[in-house]
Amino acid sequence: MLLTVDRGKPQTLTIQVYEQIREAIWNEVLREGIKLPSSRELAQQSGVSRNIVMEAYDQLLAEGYLEVRPRSGTYVADGASLRHRPGPVGDRGGAGAGGGAGRRAGAGQHEPQSSEYAERAWIDFHASRPATDYFPRHLWGRLAKEACYESPEHSFGYLEPEGALKLRRVLAPYLRQVRGVHCQPGQILITGGATQALYLITKLLTDPQGYIAAEDPTASEMRSIFTYAGAEVRPIPVDDKGILPDRLSRSDSPRFVFVTPSHQFPLGGTLPIQRRIQLIDYARAMNCYIVEDDYDSEFTYDGVPIHAMQGLDPERVIYVGTFSKILSPSLRIGYVVLPQSLLPAFRTSKWYLDRHTSALEQLILARFIEQGHLDRHIRRMRKVYRKRREVLIRSLSEHFGEVDILGHAAGMHLVVRFKQVSFSEALLERIQSAGVLVYPVEQFALQKGAYTNSIVLGYGGLTTDLIKEGIRRMKIVMAEMPEMGLAVGDDHLLNE
Missing domain, CATH: 3.40.640.10 (Type I PLP-dependent aspartate aminotransferase-like (Major domain))
Structure with missing residues (x-):
């Protein structure tokens, strides 16, 4: 397998290596079950560092294109290539169809809206709010x-x-x-x-x-x-x-x-x-x-x-x-x-x-x-959101100890799963009374009951100080409820 890289392209060398291997898998040039060269061997053949090949392999492993077999090597994973490409979709269900009043499924609970609380200093962990303080005005x-x-x-x-x-x-x-x-x-x-x-x-x-x-x-x-x-x-x-x-x-x-x-x-x-x-x-x-x-x-x-x-x-x-x-x-x-x-x-x-x-x-x-400017803005915001995410995870660890963080490290929110905690309406109202808005995963589910111990915490629109203060307040509220099984520790007063 010989890869070609162009140091004059805007894409990084890692992305170039990654995309060429992925395209070869898609097109069945590299078929399922084929063993790939070692990272050292491919790096020597392609004229790049071993770290670049290892990063590309790691990404392809994360996406499921490759699999590692212990004491054997790296292989193309089963089910990683497209085998046929039929023609365009026909008329059935196409654009001419009207949008009639079919049976409506329940949309779940409405998300809490912070606009009605605009006069208060709310710490709103909404998942879809970017850092507007960094907008390039x-x-x-x-x-x-x-x-x-x-x-x-x-x-x-x-x-x-x-x-x-x-x-x-x-x-x-x-x-x-x-x-x-x-x-x-x-x-x-x-x-x-x-x-x-x-x-x-x-x-x-x-x-x-x-x-x-x-x-x-x-x-x-x-x-x-x-x-x-x-x-x-x-x-x-x-x-x-x-x-x-x-x-x-x-x-x-x-x-x-x-x-x-x-x-x-x-x-x-x-x-x-x-x-x-x-x-x-x-x-x-x-x-x-x-x-x-x-x-x-x-x-x-x-x-x-x-x-x-x-x-x-x-x-x-x-x-x-x-x-x-x-x-x-x-x-x-x-x-x-x-x-x-x-x-x-x-x-x-x-x-x-x-x-x-x-x-x-x-x-x-x-x-x-x-x-x-868009590329530069995105690179800048990745650094901002990465830091805010790290502060949020660290604050959760400091106040709650062992909690599960779900999902890929991406976007502007994460999901936290607590042990032996149920985010009931009463608990959510208590947290809200402390000036903090959090969002239970249950409100996003049509089939209820599987996510009662999980909440969505958005960090994109909050400064690191607000993130830390919000988690501190949430811990105090939850520790005051005996059924939570949490200790208040040194935090005993909310900031007024």
């Missing part, structure tokens, strides 16, 4: 001025429903490079955040007789979008690696399967390649789509970010992304990458919904990406 303002002065006059008129061509032309190669998404600018539809993208998908792909198969647990906001659009939602259980494809129905086909494979919300698992291929094979066999929500994949703290599922089969996977988590929720720009067959219906629906997304912000964002 001055740079954004300068780019806004440039866009106003330098953009042609037609940019300030009505745009195409699918969004500014300038942004789509910049976004297509960016997604190919950083997420492995295969698309042309014409396949991208700019939306008012991921929320609008998912609403459009649901309205166009579902009907009163159809249903959506969705991960359980999943974000209650996502379920609300599906049910509001008139769809039935059937829960599919997940484990520590993500959705369980073998639990999907073989007797009746969903209109689409909703997944968050790069960083499952809320449990944080990363879907291995074997299950990704199982999902693709299922979608092909059942003639349906997969909707991939790639909401926070840019922020990975161990290894390199795992590529999107969409690259495995662009005709079966509809890819949804957003800039709300990367930059700011106030920037209502999301996007959906569509198979060619769905574009006409989506363009029409977008036109009737709001004509087009804000033109000026699209032009600013295009400049932001094109000039390399």
